[in-house]
Amino acid sequence: MLLNKDRAFDIMEKYNIEAIIASMPENVTYLTDFWSLTHRLIKATQNFAVFTRKRDLDPFIITSAGDMDLAADQEECRTENFLTFGTFYVERPAEAILSNTEERYQRLLDLSKPKKDAVTALTECLEDIGVTRGRVAVDEGNITPDAYNTLNKRFPEVEFIPGYQILREIRLIKTQDEVNRLERSSEIIELGIRNAIKAICEGATEFEISQALLKKVIENGAVSSWPAVGVGLRGGLSNVIPAPYPVKNGDLIRFDVGCVYKYYNSDCARTVVLGKAGEKQQAYHHAIKSGLEKALDIIRPGVRVSEIFKTAVQGVRDAGLPHYRRHHVGHGIGIEPYEPPFLTETSQEILEEGMVVNVETPYYEMGLGGIQLEDTVMVTADGYRPFTKSSRDLQIV
Structure with a gap:
């Protein structure tokens, strides 16, 4: 139920x-x-x-x-x-x-x-x-x-x-049936990302990469909710719609994607680079990853949502991206893709055991593209349990 x-x-x-x-x-x-x-x-x-x-x-x-x-x-x-x-x-x-x-x-x-x-x-x-x-x-x-x-x-x-x-x-507090569906939905979207990464090569288009993702999602009994796959400078478009735009050597490829499994949503973000990553790409990705992981480290019942926001943003700034700004760093997820609690600076909400939240640290820059990491976790009695489990490292293909 x-x-x-x-x-x-x-x-x-x-x-x-x-x-x-x-x-x-x-x-x-x-x-x-x-x-x-x-x-x-x-x-x-x-x-x-x-x-x-x-x-x-x-x-x-x-x-x-x-x-x-x-x-x-x-x-x-x-x-x-x-x-x-x-x-x-x-x-x-x-x-x-x-x-x-x-x-x-x-x-x-x-x-x-x-x-x-x-x-x-x-x-x-x-x-x-x-x-x-x-x-x-x-x-x-x-x-x-x-x-x-x-x-x-x-x-x-x-x-x-x-x-x-x-x-x-x-x-706000999920039942076991909801948890099972959310966890499976997260597993499926990560399978999709993994399959999409295999399709990345010089000349491959956003269309082709997203099709590889969708194929794996459908094979596992889910449907895509949004395939935001942005290549190169198009990765800086936060709501990018896949187009026949080809990958070039050195391009960042930003995934911010989700699927629906038995009515329940997933939402995961990872960033990949084709060929050798530039110094700026590596430095900014390191900062984004650091902020996300610092935010995850404080997740437990009783923590104010606003503290997660402050920790994530400050973590990114301290790790090498001092001008980093965000209006939120995540949200609840369930039968709707965006649910309370919303991880904002002004939120008065407090984490409770049984909540499922997404934590994210996206960065968009004209002339660079987009870098993003996003994970889904369930708040447990002593911390959290991750639903998304793939590496957060900048993946080089």
């Missing part, structure tokens, strides 16, 4: 919340282990999940009637608390012999009585489970103003409050 139930109940009690309504795809999946194709692909689609303080009640899922095949086929999602909307047709000949998945599909179709739209299904769900007064947190990330107004009119005794940050607060 992805959902950290005990933490969810504690935080709901903290804010005196009777129920949480998720609207963003990531939050619906987190609460229910259910993934909807239309919800992910079509931004205007409104799907919801409802989670209450009633410990014996599974979450409810409001989704399109056309998603019932996914509900039947997703082994992780075992609830049958589906409320559907819209129309979808699938035929069942009398002589058909059904597979186990088809039998569950048929059962879910029989149980669901589709409503005209998602909001109608949502309001009926709240009424049926008795959530008609008190405070309800609504994930404002993917709910329309009209839908929000409908809820307020339909439930005058309910105080609806913003719920997106509350859900993020719940998600």
Whole structure:
């Protein structure tokens, strides 16, 4: 199970919340282990999940009637608390012999009585489970103003409050299922980087290098989230999109890449040089590496996030890059690629055991390119456990 139930109940009690309504795809999946194709692909689609303080009640899922095949086929999602909307047709000949998945599909179709739209299904769900007064947190990330107004009119005794940050607060501490997926996602992206490095040679393009990365990612059951592979001066473009730009001898190649494995993200950065590294390249990479490792050295429960920022930036400066500046040196990671805590100078957040964070020290310079290292770690009782494990050295190919 992805959902950290005990933490969810504690935080709901903290804010005196009777129920949480998720609207963003990531939050619906987190609460229910259910993934909807239309919800992910079509931004205007409104799907919801409802989670209450009633410990014996599974979450409810409001989704399109056309998603019932996914509900039947997703082994992780075992609830049958589906409320559907819209129309979808699938035929069942009398002589058909059904597979186990088809039998569950048929059962879910029989149980669901589709409503005209998602909001109608949502309001009926709240009424049926008795959530008609008190405070309800609504994930404002993917709910329309009209839908929000409908809820307020339909439930005058309910105080609806913003719920997106509350859900993020719940998600700060990862469950074992989340940890397993995050660790595997990190393993896969490092396999991808390793394969991409093998493709580096004079004349190889960003396209070809990133394709080698993507091939290995897909072979291992994940999908790419962003293949930022920058060659030479293009490595100085922080959001570089791979292009038919060839590698030349002496070029830096900056990887800042991630993948998604079973909905969970990875994010890793490494830097490579083709041929002999120049003195400046080596010196700056040493500084970047030193700052990152000093920041990692202080990670443990109770440490202020702002201290990680200060340690990383000062570590880079002290190691030979005195003009180094950053707005952040990392972030949490999970079912979203960027989650709290955000490692900034002004953050008041404190590390807790079970958080998973990315620590990074990127550097971009016009006329030079980009140098970057980034690692994913889980905060443990006495420090951290690394999810990314490849060498941080400037790799020469």
